[in-house]
Amino acid sequence: MTDEQPRGGPTVRRRLLGAQLRRLRTEAGISREQAGEAIRASEWKIHRLENGQVGFKELDIIDLVRLYGVTNATKIETFLALAREANQPAWWNPYSDLLPQWFRAYVDLEAVAAQIRTYEGQFVPGLLQTEEYMRAVMQGAQLDDSAEELERRVKVRLTRQQLLTRPDPPQLWAVIDEAALRRPVGGTKVMRAQLERLIDVRELPNVTLQVLPFSIGAHVAMVGAFSILRFAEQELPDVVYLEHIDSASYLDRPEDVDQYAHIMARIVVDSTPPEVASEVLSQLLHDQS
Numbered sequence: 001m002t003d004e005q006p007r008g009g010p011t012v013r014r015r016l017l018g019a020q021l022r023r024l025r026t027e028a029g030i031s032r033e034q035a036g037e038a039i040r041a042s043e044w045k046i047h048r049l050e051n052g053q054v055g056f057k058e059l060d061i062i063d064l065v066r067l068y069g070v071t072n073a074t075k076i077e078t079f080l081a082l083a084r085e086a087n088q089p090a091w092w093n094p095y096s097d098l099l100p101q102w103f104r105a106y107v108d109l110e111a112v113a114a115q116i117r118t119y120e121g122q123f124v125p126g127l128l129q130t131e132e133y134m135r136a137v138m139q140g141a142q143l144d145d146s147a148e149e150l151e152r153r154v155k156v157r158l159t160r161q162q163l164l165t166r167p168d169p170p171q172l173w174a175v176i177d178e179a180a181l182r183r184p185v186g187g188t189k190v191m192r193a194q195l196e197r198l199i200d201v202r203e204l205p206n207v208t209l210q211v212l213p214f215s216i217g218a219h220v221a222m223v224g225a226f227s228i229l230r231f232a233e234q235e236l237p238d239v240v241y242l243e244h245i246d247s248a249s250y251l252d253r254p255e256d257v258d259q260y261a262h263i264m265a266r267i268v269v270d271s272t273p274p275e276v277a278s279e280v281l282s283q284l285l286h287d288q289s
Contacts (some may be wrong), residue, residue: 009111011105013082013086014052014055017083019052020235022066026068027068032047035064055087061079061083064216078175090104091159095156102248106243110160112233114232115171117227117228118225119174119176119220119227120225122225123137123180123185123225125174126160128161128197129161129194131154132190134157137186147222173268175267176211178212179214181198182287187253195281195288202278208272208274210272219267221264226242226263227240228264237254
């Protein structure tokens with residue numbers, strides 16, 4: 001892959017701009033209803049703007065920031081520039097026919113995350129999959145893709161993986177259930193190559209890998225996979241991502257994030273220490289023989 005993965009995307013830029021507008025509004029002591037009246041819209045429209053759920057019109061930005069007491073032309077232009085960026089197509093736009101709406105936001109957020117903590121019980125996490133492994137996973141999902149569509153899906157995932165080796169990569173902490181590592185996805189040859197990839201990827205200074213062993217028995221993460229994303233930008237709160245069959249949940253309330261952070265901390269303690277992960281993976285590789 002030679003295409004560089006652009007940073008962020010419309011989801012991130014909208015969230016950043018929305019958070020800044022919310023801060024200005026609250027500091028000015030203005031209600032959402034009052035703000036809505038200023039741009040000839042409803043309180044609900046302001047709620048959606050501040051949460052980055054819709055695009056921005058430049059006239060609305062001008063009216064809102066002036067209402068909030070911003071009169072400096074340079075500062076106003078900064079807001080307008082961010083709004084223009086937020087309305088630009090994302091890097092994945094050529095693949096939007098393959099990416100469901102509920103997943104596009106995750107791709108944008110993942111690209112700017114400073115830290116990604118993830119637990120996976122059924123598969124190797126997408127950022128760590130080999131090309132053949134991901135093909136096998138996609139074929140197993142029985143999406144009825146043509147050969148061309150399958151290759152386009154693979155290209156999207158390979159492009160996402162570039163964030164791990166860029167100049168300022170996120171810190172990835174992945175806990176993988178032993179069940180996912182013993183399931184022969186794609187057959188023995190594919191699985192051996194995947195385990196070798198996991199052994200190699202541990203050499204990256206920004207990747208921490210642990211295996212949650214069968215021997216632990218029942219554990220707190222048995223309800224399903226999840227990821228916790230943390231960002232360098234203070235305006236962006238931590239986000240918990242939960243994927244379902246045909247939808248996804250994005251949780252950013254502090255109490256929800258804290259709950260999943262506690263679950264992650266618990267399975268980190270229950271898993272094999274990161275420093276012995278290579279030994280565990282090597283044993284699993286030997287068992288594939």
